[in-house]
Amino acid sequence: MNDELKLIREEISSIDEKMVALFSDRMSAVEKLAEYKKAHGMPILDLKQEEKIIKENEALLKNPELTPYYKSFITNIMTQSDKYQQRLNEGMKVAYNGEEGAFAHIAAKRIFPEGIHQAYSSFSEAYEAVEKGECDCAVIPIENSSAGEVGVVMDLVFEGNLNVTGSYTLPVTQNLLVKPGTKIDDIKTVISHSQALMQCEKYIESHGWETVKANSTSLSAKQVSESDRNDIASIASEEAANLYGLEILDHDINENHSNTTRFVVLSHGENVLKGNKDRKFIMMFTVSHVAGALAKAINAIGDCGFNMVSLMSRPIKSKAWQYYFYAELEGDDQSENGQKMLQLLSEQCDFIKIAGRYTTDIDLGNSINFEIGE
Numbered sequence: 001m002n003d004e005l006k007l008i009r010e011e012i013s014s015i016d017e018k019m020v021a022l023f024s025d026r027m028s029a030v031e032k033l034a035e036y037k038k039a040h041g042m043p044i045l046d047l048k049q050e051e052k053i054i055k056e057n058e059a060l061l062k063n064p065e066l067t068p069y070y071k072s073f074i075t076n077i078m079t080q081s082d083k084y085q086q087r088l089n090e091g092m093k094v095a096y097n098g099e100e101g102a103f104a105h106i107a108a109k110r111i112f113p114e115g116i117h118q119a120y121s122s123f124s125e126a127y128e129a130v131e132k133g134e135c136d137c138a139v140i141p142i143e144n145s146s147a148g149e150v151g152v153v154m155d156l157v158f159e160g161n162l163n164v165t166g167s168y169t170l171p172v173t174q175n176l177l178v179k180p181g182t183k184i185d186d187i188k189t190v191i192s193h194s195q196a197l198m199q200c201e202k203y204i205e206s207h208g209w210e211t212v213k214a215n216s217t218s219l220s221a222k223q224v225s226e227s228d229r230n231d232i233a234s235i236a237s238e239e240a241a242n243l244y245g246l247e248i249l250d251h252d253i254n255e256n257h258s259n260t261t262r263f264v265v266l267s268h269g270e271n272v273l274k275g276n277k278d279r280k281f282i283m284m285f286t287v288s289h290v291a292g293a294l295a296k297a298i299n300a301i302g303d304c305g306f307n308m309v310s311l312m313s314r315p316i317k318s319k320a321w322q323y324y325f326y327a328e329l330e331g332d333d334q335s336e337n338g339q340k341m342l343q344l345l346s347e348q349c350d351f352i353k354i355a356g357r358y359t360t361d362i363d364l365g366n367s368i369n370f371e372i373g374e
Contacts, residue, residue: 034088041138041269043166048278092112093115096119097120098193098219101218101242104216106237107168111265121219138267142154143261144262145256149326154312154314157282157326158353159317161268162267163270164358167264167265167361169262169364170261171363173238173254173259174252174254175253178233181247182249184207189209189212189231189232190212191223191234192214195261196220199259217236218236218240220235221241233249271358279331280358281357281358282329283354283355285324285325286316293348293349301329311326333357
């Protein structure tokens with residue numbers, strides 16, 4: 001071996017030794033990141049953050065010809081990082097409402113493919129499971145594009161102590177499920193969750209069927225499969241049909257064929273996302289019983305430069321004829337403008353609560369990088 005080649009190889013070996021040390025340091029930081037994500041109910045995969053890091057680091061390269069090689073190199077490191085986080089958080093318990101095959105179960109599996117998914121019979125039970133420490137986080141629907149907000153979930157967020165740490169949209173296709181051999185003319189009654197019944201209201205009315213509410217779409221499928229009757233049907237997912245041995249008599253029966261349900265992740269942890277341009281936050285408040293108080297509150301939000309994505313009101317259970325407001329805003333509530341807004345709102349509001357911070361909604365229907373495992 002000539003001296004020049006030997007020196008080159010020694011230089012590479014020296015660099016490799018430094019890279020081993022840096023890799024160990026990086027994975028130690030990854031352990032802390034995994035702990036943080038578990039405590040805050042955040043999924044392991046964060047594709048936007050990974051893309052951002054890659055672009056920022058590519059700009060540091062002095063030789064642009066190295067860009068495709070660096071991209072492959074860092075992508076592989078991030079993949080190993082994700083796998084390590086998944087192994088560390090394999091015991092993460094995720095609560096959801098319904099049975100296996102419910103849309104909440106599908107969403108929970110896509111957001112937390114590495115988690116242990118625990119079913120509860122109601123939204124409140126799933127929420128309380130996290131409050132009591134039985135589960136690390138909960139995946140619960142808060143809004144549907146056809147049926148509107150899920151009021152009981154908004155009430156849980158208003159009254160409880162958990163924080164919204166993520167927002168995800170899941171394309172929802174409702175199907176008519178029956179026992180094998182049942183014909184559409186045999187059906188007299190349809191069973192499903194109230195939201196699903198609302199989403200398919202016109203379809204149900206066109207057939208003149210009676211409706212019965214169930215705690216979840218998947219539970220309705222289970223009830224049909226276990227019933228002795230052949231004149232009932234369920235409205236639920238294709239996954240529920242497969243799970244309970246039912247036949248799909250009609251596909252995509254929801255009125256809105258771009259039907260989506262928005263899920264939130266709830267946990268004890270609180271996200272701190274200062275300076276993120278894609279950031280949103282949920283604010284809940286009540287206004288003083290003074291003329292123009294709500295108008296002044298809304299103006300304060302706009303005057304401080306915050307775009308209000310939505311504003312809804314709900315009755316306060318413990319106070320007759322009094323309401324709280326649920327607002328979703330784009331921006332950073334912890335910024336200087338955010339603190340100014342909160343100060344102005346305190347002059348008009350009896351109660352203000354920041355119920356969660358998260359980045360822009362992730363479409364689970366396009367999350368092909370999640371290990372769905374359906």
